[in-house]
Amino acid sequence: MTAPHPRAPRDSGVRERLARLVDRLPRPMRRWVLRIGVRMPMVAWLTVMWLILWGDVTLGATVAGAIVATGCYAAAKLPRMPIGVRLRPLGIVRVVVVLAYDLLVSSVHMAWHVLHRPGRARGAVVAVPLQTESDLLMAMTAGGLTMVPGSMVVGLNRDEGVLYVHGFPLHDERSVEKLRRDVRRTEELFVRAFGTAADIAGLNGGTPERVPAPGGRGADGGEG
Amino acid sequence: MSAGDIITAVFLPLGAAFSLIGCVGLLRFPDLYGRLHAATKPDTVGLIFILIGAAPQLRSPGAMVAMLLVAMFQLMTMPVVAATLGRVAYGRGEVDASNMIVDELAEDLREVAARDEESDDGAEAGRR
Numbered sequence: 001m002t003a004p005h006p007r008a009p010r011d012s013g014v015r016e017r018l019a020r021l022v023d024r025l026p027r028p029m030r031r032w033v034l035r036i037g038v039r040m041p042m043v044a045w046l047t048v049m050w051l052i053l054w055g056d057v058t059l060g061a062t063v064a065g066a067i068v069a070t071g072c073y074a075a076a077k078l079p080r081m082p083i084g085v086r087l088r089p090l091g092i093v094r095v096v097v098v099l100a101y102d103l104l105v106s107s108v109h110m111a112w113h114v115l116h117r118p119g120r121a122r123g124a125v126v127a128v129p130l131q132t133e134s135d136l137l138m139a140m141t142a143g144g145l146t147m148v149p150g151s152m153v154v155g156l157n158r159d160e161g162v163l164y165v166h167g168f169p170l171h172d173e174r175s176v177e178k179l180r181r182d183v184r185r186t187e188e189l190f191v192r193a194f195g196t197a198a199d200i201a202g203l204n205g206g207t208p209e210r211v212p213a214p215g216g217r218g219a220d221g222g223e224g
Numbered sequence: 225m226s227a228g229d230i231i232t233a234v235f236l237p238l239g240a241a242f243s244l245i246g247c248v249g250l251l252r253f254p255d256l257y258g259r260l261h262a263a264t265k266p267d268t269v270g271l272i273f274i275l276i277g278a279a280p281q282l283r284s285p286g287a288m289v290a291m292l293l294v295a296m297f298q299l300m301t302m303p304v305v306a307a308t309l310g311r312v313a314y315g316r317g318e319v320d321a322s323n324m325i326v327d328e329l330a331e332d333l334r335e336v337a338a339r340d341e342e343s344d345d346g347a348e349a350g351r352r
Contacts, residue, residue, distance in 0.1 A: 052293055055286045107242060107269040114249035114262060123257050127328035146303030149265030151302075152257070155329050156312040164329040166310060168261045176325055 038055030043069045091193030098189055099144055106149040113169045124176050125154060128183040130161045130197055132191050138163070141187045142193060148186075151179065228280025239273025242266045255320040256313050264306040271298055 022033055043066065050065030051057050113121045131137055138161065142153040145165055155164040167179035191199050225233075249262025251301065275291045282288055313319060321327060 049293070052289050055290075103269055107266045110249065110262065110266055111242065111245040114245050114252060114266075117254040118249065118258070119254050119348060121253060121258055122323050122325055123255070125327045125329045127332055141267070142307065143300075143303045146307045147265075147268070147299060150259060151267075152310050153307050154314050157332075162332075166257055168258050170325055173325065195299075214293040222330070 039073060043073060046072065057210055086194065086196055088193055088195075091189070095144070095189040095193040097198060099148060099186075102148045103214070110169070121170065123166055123168040124170050124179065125166050126180050126183070128163050128165060128174065128180055130163060130187055131184075131203055132187065132195065133161060134195070134199060137187075137191055137195055140190045141183075144186050144190060145170045145183060151182065226280075227298060231275045231280050234277070235273045235279030239270045239275075239277055241270070242273060243270030255323045256318050258323075260309055260313070262307060264302050268298055268302050271295070294333065 006216070018037075022030055022037070025033060046069035047062065047065040050068060051061055054061045108185065109222070130141065132141075133140060138158070142156060142163060145151045145163070146153050150167060150169070151166075152166045153163055154166045156162065157164075163183060165179065165183050167176070170176055170179065188203055191203050195203070239307055245326070246262055246266035248262075249266065250259050253259045253262055272295050275295055279288050280299075281289075321330070
């Protein structure tokens, strides 16, 4: 199966086909289909959780769950799932595996420091400019970093896309550089798992060093 | 002893050990951030290990899925708590700077403050 015309890789597909299908509907119906369609995944997820908590899967429980989920959705005015995210199964598997491994290794590392001279463990806060401009990817990266022992996000500058990450335990400049690399690697993992094609392209051509964002202030404090 | 029993025998004590270490770290680390790291992260690993250890002893799959939810929500909420506490601690100046190798947040905040002062001066001069 060859694509008849070249277009942005991967991001087309199902989403576009669905959009074309919706376009064919009469106008008033289209609005409703869109309204319900974008909220469907969240309602489905809430229903699944309801069934898990309920304990057994029956038709009645499913219908009740869907009604409760829809009601909660409407009552809480939850936002629809943000667009601008793609789910890339391979990337998701990779980010889960790597974070689980990190969680384990750095917990052992932390345990060692707890038992062996905890007074000498030092920390550091580093500023790491992110390559992604997506709020959601930034939030995911921050969450992932905070989840893993040894790094914690203590602040972020959304306008310039800078994360301030506290690392612990560290010893010297070398471990500080390692922390910086880890932050960038975590970001890359999340972008490759959830980013759009544009996000991933930005990653490859991105800036690995601390360079001032265009029009922004240099995080290094270059301008006197 | 079945395979499930072995999993329980390995993971339950391991999980308990991680939780214990988290608590010991809470007591022994010198500054607030160290304690925050120790209190939140190894505990998560401990909880997940305890859940893994308990799962084979439960015969009902429903309970296992519920435990999966417990682990998931722990993983989702813990970073929020840690980041919030960290942020508040920093804002209140509860952070021991002598324990830091570098603090680029402080550097950047100082820079912003300096710039704001400058622009304030400029605005005042303009008004005069």
